[in-house]
Amino acid sequence: MNAHHAPIPKVGTLVAVWATLIVLTVVTAAISYVELGELNVIVALLIAVGKASLVAWIFMGVRFTTTLTKLFVVAGLVWLGILVLLTYSDYSSRNWTYQSRPWNQTKTPMFEK
Amino acid sequence: MAETIVTPGHQPAPSEIEDTHLRHHFATPEQQMDSATLGMRTFLITEVLFFGGMFASYAVYRNLYYDAFASTSHYMDVPLGATNTAVLICSSLTMAMSVRAAQLSRRNDLIKYLILTMIFGTAFLVIKAFEYHNKWEEHLVPGFGFRYDQPQFEHNAQILFFLYFCMTGMHAIHMIVGLGLLTYLAVQAYRRVYHASYYSPVEMIGLYWHFVDIVWIFLFPLLYLIGHRK
Numbered sequence: 001m002n003a004h005h006a007p008i009p010k011v012g013t014l015v016a017v018w019a020t021l022i023v024l025t026v027v028t029a030a031i032s033y034v035e036l037g038e039l040n041v042i043v044a045l046l047i048a049v050g051k052a053s054l055v056a057w058i059f060m061g062v063r064f065t066t067t068l069t070k071l072f073v074v075a076g077l078v079w080l081g082i083l084v085l086l087t088y089s090d091y092s093s094r095n096w097t098y099q100s101r102p103w104n105q106t107k108t109p110m111f112e113k
Numbered sequence: 114m115a116e117t118i119v120t121p122g123h124q125p126a127p128s129e130i131e132d133t134h135l136r137h138h139f140a141t142p143e144q145q146m147d148s149a150t151l152g153m154r155t156f157l158i159t160e161v162l163f164f165g166g167m168f169a170s171y172a173v174y175r176n177l178y179y180d181a182f183a184s185t186s187h188y189m190d191v192p193l194g195a196t197n198t199a200v201l202i203c204s205s206l207t208m209a210m211s212v213r214a215a216q217l218s219r220r221n222d223l224i225k226y227l228i229l230t231m232i233f234g235t236a237f238l239v240i241k242a243f244e245y246h247n248k249w250e251e252h253l254v255p256g257f258g259f260r261y262d263q264p265q266f267e268h269n270a271q272i273l274f275f276l277y278f279c280m281t282g283m284h285a286i287h288m289i290v291g292l293g294l295l296t297y298l299a300v301q302a303y304r305r306v307y308h309a310s311y312y313s314p315v316e317m318i319g320l321y322w323h324f325v326d327i328v329w330i331f332l333f334p335l336l337y338l339i340g341h342r343k
Contacts, residue, residue: 008216009209018206022199025333029195032338044334052327059209060323061316069151076158080165087169092176 007064017058024051133310146313153317157324164328167280171335174272181269185277186339188253190244194337197240198329204233205326211298212319215312220305223315227299230322234292241285245278254278277336284332287325294318 028047032040056062062073139145175182207229214222252260255271255278263270298318301307307315 009213011210011213014206014209014213018202021202021205025195025198025202028334028338029191032191032334041339044338048331048334051330055205055323055327055330059205059326060320065150065154066147069147069154072151072154072158076154076161079158080161083162083165084169084172088172088176091173 009058009061013058017054021051021054142310149313149317150320153320157320160324164280164283167276167283168331168335171276171280174269174276175339178266178269178272181266182273183339184263184266185270185273186337188248188251189337190247191337193240193244194333197237198333200233200237200240201326201329204230204237205323207233208319208322212312212316215302215307215315216309218308220302220307223302223307224299227295227302231292231295231299234288234295234322238285238288238292241281248274248278280332280336284325284328287328291318291322291325294321 024047028044031043031047034040036043056073062070133142135142135145139148207226211223211226211230214220214226248254249257252258253274255275259267259271259274261267261270295318298307298315301314
């Protein structure tokens with residue numbers, strides 16, 4: 001009986017993940033030189049999410065953990081989503097209130113686009 | 114408390130009769146390991162939220178000062194940033210290999226991979242230091258004689274450089290802490306503390322190291338890549 005319950009990862013798996021991460025780094029740097037408009041941001045972030053998921057799933061061994069631990073990881077991401085979404089939607093929608101009240105003269109230059 | 118479990122008819126290898134470091138408040142080494150893993154991941158989630166606050170302010174200011182933020186990517190050194198990303202990914206691989214070596218009770222491999230991880234981590238910090246030095250030379254440090262080629266963006270671009278130094282600086286501090294932890298691991302590994310029945314410190318610090326890698330995976334595109342083609 002050993003203390004480890006997790007299977008030992010294969011060297012091949014780890015090296016394959018490493019190679020994929022390196023390739024994705026080169027791809028994301030190369031794509032940034034191509035003008036794609038708004039797609040540049042989306043592609044860069046999608047590749048970053050993909051790389052982070054690979055690191056978390058294989059290197060950090062989330063795949064081998066208990067359901068409780070997986071639940072904790074998902075809960076953490078939900079809280080991060082709340083943090084970013086609520087802050088971002090607050091700031092990006094402040095303009096709307098001023099536009100919906102044209103009699104309001106107290107515009108702050110900060111929120112004018 | 115040494116715990117020796119020997120299956121009948123099986124001659125235990127030296128690694129199998131070593132201490133599992135089981136604390137009295139845990140029933141089994143498995144339970145102890147599960148608790149440690151859960152605790153470490155919970156800590157890392159609070160770290161995600163810590164960095165998340167800075168990422169949220171980045172998102173807000175990028176939305177408010179879109180053009181000023183896009184103009185700053187031009188001053189970021191993409192080849193150096195990409196090199197640093199690759200260096201960190203390599204250090205993550207060697208860290209994963211360290212954990213594997215510990216799981217297999219391969220002491221020499223464990224020490225070798227821990228030292229490799231520290232070399233990659235140090236290389237990252239050295240490259241980062243060169244980048245900081247260049248920013249200083251180019252007068253791009255906010256507040257300290259900040260000068261910007263595009264005067265219409267001078268005020269708002271400073272916000273991005275402030276975020277740049279905050280986020281990469283916090284990341285670098287995490288790297289330095291990680292290097293200290295790796296030094297501790299290497300010393301303990303040299304003293305033959307870790308083996309197949311007890312390696313949770315290696316795995317926990319490995320989780321921390323991979324987390325720091327993940328933070329950089331997001332910092333690199335957000336700070337270096339978005340809008341630098343303009």
